[in-house]
């Protein structure tokens with residue numbers, strides 16, 4: 001009888017409410033991009049990412065994922081359409097002032113962590129303050145303003161590496177170094193994190209660690225996350241929504257829990 005009641009409870013239990021997200025922080029309208037006349041890489045992309053949302057961008061090699069991320073921050077001019085990011089709208093490229101405002105609110109993590117190997121972990125994290133003023137010399141651990149060093153230590157605590165603050169960056173494992181790169185990305189308390197294959201050069205355990213870290217940071221600080229991945233388990237598990245690019249167009253845009261194996265096969269099919 002108890003079993004029957006339990007089963008009834010399960011059947012009648014309301015589904016977990018869908019997460020509620022804030023207003024859009026990234027909007028792409030009919031974004032097109034070509035590097036040369038021969039080929040159009042992004043062929044009219046429409047996309048919205050809302051505050052607090054974690055979006056996984058997937059697609060075959062060369063489908064345009066990195067191009068899309070770079071276009072968002074104005075690293076490459078777009079060839080058509082419009083981008084609105086963190087309240088800044090631009091057609092070709094953001095102005096220098098717009099780019100500076102956007103970068104203040106955005107943290108970046110890439111496949112290769114790009115740490116300065118001979119520098120300490122703390123000094124590498126302080127580098128995340130670039131653009132806040134101060135001389136290059138100030139980015140050394142010894143000369144960094146007190147506030148920056150505190151911010152770097154806070155960020156290192158967030159990624160559970162505070163005890164390594166004084167170690168040389170190259171004394172850490174690859175997974176730890178990537179977590180240092182995450183600390184560097186969050187030192188300015190960004191509203192948005194953009195990560196291009198953040199787990200691609202890590203072993204499965206370290207890769208999951210980094211993805212779990214993103215999830216915790218997003219949950220605890222309301223950060224929005226847009227990341228690319230070739231690991232479909234990561235894409236589904238560590239996002240709220242999966243967006244697939246296929247030959248420069250959005251092929252799929254669906255809550256992660258609804259993405260099927262067939263969707264994934266079709267994404268990478270030809």
Ligand SMILES: Nc1ncnc2c1ncn2[C@@H]1O[C@H](COP(=O)(O)OP(=O)(O)OP(=O)(O)O)[C@@H](O)[C@H]1O
Pocket residue numbers: 035041059060061062063064065066067068
């Ligand atoms: N700076 C560039 N100049 C010219 N062509 C480029 C440039 N960057 C990328 N491309 C081309 O644009 C296409 C899309 O590249 P992109 O790096 O955006 O793909 P991707 O989806 O990130 O691929 P991957 O999964 O391999 O990282 C590729 O054909 C690439 O050769």
Ligand SMILES: [Mg+2]
Pocket residue numbers: 065066067196
């Ligand atoms: Mg790429």
